[in-house]
Amino acid sequence: MEKQNWKAFLYLLPALVFLGVFLVYPLIDVFIYSFEEGYSSASQSYFGIGLFNYEYVLHDPYFKQALINTFVLVIVTVPISTGIALLISLALNSVKKLRSFLQTIYFLPYVTNTIAVGMVFMVLFKETPYSQGVVNMLIQWVHLSPVDFMEGPWWAKMFVLCFYTIWIVMPFKILILTSALASVDEQYYNVAKIDGTSSSRIFFRITLPMISPSLFYLVITGFIGAFKAYSDAVALFGTNLNAAGMNTMVGYVFDMLYRDSGGYPSYASAAAIILFAIILTITIINLLVSKKHVHYN
Amino acid sequence: MKSKKKVLVWLLLAIWAIIVLFPFYWMVLTSLKEYGAYNAEYIPQFFTLAPTFENYIQAFTDVPLGKYLLNTLFFAIVTTGLMVFVTILAAFAFARMDFKGKNVLFTLFLALMMIPGELVVITNFVTITELDLRNTFLGLILPSVTSVFYIYLLRENFAQVPDQLYFAAKVDGTSDWRYLWRVMVPICMPTLVTITILKVIECWNLYIWPSLITDDPKYFLVSNGIQQIRESGFGRANIPAMMAAVVAVSVPLIVLFLIFRKQIMSGVAQGGTKG
Numbered sequence: 001m002e003k004q005n006w007k008a009f010l011y012l013l014p015a016l017v018f019l020g021v022f023l024v025y026p027l028i029d030v031f032i033y034s035f036e037e038g039y040s041s042a043s044q045s046y047f048g049i050g051l052f053n054y055e056y057v058l059h060d061p062y063f064k065q066a067l068i069n070t071f072v073l074v075i076v077t078v079p080i081s082t083g084i085a086l087l088i089s090l091a092l093n094s095v096k097k098l099r100s101f102l103q104t105i106y107f108l109p110y111v112t113n114t115i116a117v118g119m120v121f122m123v124l125f126k127e128t129p130y131s132q133g134v135v136n137m138l139i140q141w142v143h144l145s146p147v148d149f150m151e152g153p154w155w156a157k158m159f160v161l162c163f164y165t166i167w168i169v170m171p172f173k174i175l176i177l178t179s180a181l182a183s184v185d186e187q188y189y190n191v192a193k194i195d196g197t198s199s200s201r202i203f204f205r206i207t208l209p210m211i212s213p214s215l216f217y218l219v220i221t222g223f224i225g226a227f228k229a230y231s232d233a234v235a236l237f238g239t240n241l242n243a244a245g246m247n248t249m250v251g252y253v254f255d256m257l258y259r260d261s262g263g264y265p266s267y268a269s270a271a272a273i274i275l276f277a278i279i280l281t282i283t284i285i286n287l288l289v290s291k292k293h294v295h296y297n
Numbered sequence: 298m299k300s301k302k303k304v305l306v307w308l309l310l311a312i313w314a315i316i317v318l319f320p321f322y323w324m325v326l327t328s329l330k331e332y333g334a335y336n337a338e339y340i341p342q343f344f345t346l347a348p349t350f351e352n353y354i355q356a357f358t359d360v361p362l363g364k365y366l367l368n369t370l371f372f373a374i375v376t377t378g379l380m381v382f383v384t385i386l387a388a389f390a391f392a393r394m395d396f397k398g399k400n401v402l403f404t405l406f407l408a409l410m411m412i413p414g415e416l417v418v419i420t421n422f423v424t425i426t427e428l429d430l431r432n433t434f435l436g437l438i439l440p441s442v443t444s445v446f447y448i449y450l451l452r453e454n455f456a457q458v459p460d461q462l463y464f465a466a467k468v469d470g471t472s473d474w475r476y477l478w479r480v481m482v483p484i485c486m487p488t489l490v491t492i493t494i495l496k497v498i499e500c501w502n503l504y505i506w507p508s509l510i511t512d513d514p515k516y517f518l519v520s521n522g523i524q525q526i527r528e529s530g531f532g533r534a535n536i537p538a539m540m541a542a543v544v545a546v547s548v549p550l551i552v553l554f555l556i557f558r559k560q561i562m563s564g565v566a567q568g569g570t571k572g
Contacts, residue, residue, distance in 0.1 A: 004394045004395055004396055004473075005396045005397055007394065007473065008390045008394040008395075008396035008399075011386045011387065011390035011394065012390045014383040014386060014387070015383050015384070015443060015448060018443040019406075019409060019443050021424070022421055022424075022439065022440040023409055023417055023443065024409070025420065026416075026417035026418075026419070026420030026421050026424070027412055027416060027417055027420075030417065030419050030420055033419065033420070084313075087309060088309065088310070088313050091309045091310050095306060095307070095310070102314060103562075104555075104558060105314050105317055105318060106313065106314070107554070107558075107562060108321070108554070109317060111498055111551060111553070112547055112550065112551070113519060113520060113523075113547060113550065114502060114520075115502075115504055115519075115520045115521075116519070116520070116523050116542075116543045116547055117320060117324075117547065119539060119540075119543055120320045120321075120323060120540070120543060121320060123323065123324075123327060123536055123539075124323060128335070128336060128341070129336045129337075129534075130337060130338060130339045131338055131339055131340060131341055134323065134341045137340065167316070167317070167320075170317075172565065175565060179566055224413075228413065228415055230505065231504045231505065231520075234504070234524065235524075238524075238527070238528060239508075239524065239528065250505075253415065254418075254505065254509065257418075257422055258422065258509050265420075265422075265423055268419050269419050272415060272416050272419060273416075275415075276413060276415075276416055279413070
């Protein structure tokens, strides 16, 4: 067939322009920004080239707080959400009645506006003028002492953030795992049954290896997603996350760029690059680990 | 033994259903409570005997919630429309046409999928500011148009259309352009519907970009609009009116989801990554 160089180029042109201007150029530019010292958006000038921006960011106490918050969020939410999603998917897979009804319900958080529903969580955990809020009421039913979740100690706020994050990410995980479980060939189970294999052995020797690619896919995307957490924290604690002690790394980047403390694209760029260096490292580790343990047909 | 396990399974499923649904219930319930009655509760009430629509009236009159909803609708439709158009053209070139450097370019496209949006937002913010497009719809829309993933998804679908159709059309003297819109697009409609809905959802929930690029409430979308309402809208304490606004923001998406449940869930399973 004849080459259609020019015609194809025309078809690709709109996509190339959009991607070039808003994806490729910014990617290069963000590295340049991060090395320009003392860049000012007003005069568009800078003093010199160097690592000062990185140094500044790494010594900023707000950055440290954001780093700690983000790591805690990742370490808590990824294993818990994946674990619960696996349990629920196994349960869903074992019932026939109401399955698609429940799947629909479980998927609802995915199609909600993170900011809007986050405010509902704030209301659930927040004290009202004369009561300590719904969640505290439930806590008191089981005879524990109430906690000021929204304005109290750091760990209480962190708990709310983790809880909301898990609630938000569950639909995706349940969806992926239920379809993975449903695609395991019945024959394996039938053979195992004839052999009289115990159900725990079936789970560890058949089910788990068969769904391990999906499971690792979820772990990897889960890590990436949790490292990029931001909107959920804004929804719960408002835009001034530094004051609430609840900032995340992405939040730190945008605070540097804009809002009251903003106007420093260089610091923002340096912080963003540090964040994605961390994400890249963790993803590579994940992939190396998965190579050893994941069963790909 | 067997029945005990069954009880546990149903218990787990029921508990998770309650955890998922309870916030929605509480949001609707609170939005129907009267402001005074809500604040006077010593014990949070799980139902109300005197529902009021006062909060909804307040949500649409005291703050420009209607405007935010219209803005978001306009933004979502234009962005999605542009995205679908650009995506169809690019996917067609990759699936159907033969040109120099095709494989290299397609590989580069795939590599672009790995660029995190957060990294490029910084420069885009500076670009849009320098173009003087802050607080405009153009500034909101332009950087949100392209999605490499959707180009990939549609290309895969286009590639499945049998070659014979194309050659038959060529024999009849049909141009590529006509063939694309008269044959390819109708055949791949299900994928296009999925892509469209996923993009609309994405637009509806977009928060970071609009919050950076607009500080004039005239151009707020629902996400930063509702954030604004929370921080300075009805006075911080008017939770029922705030919940009415939250319901108004959530209902359109939930309705969309219930209509297109199958397409949305299969689309997300193929490549959604929120989580």
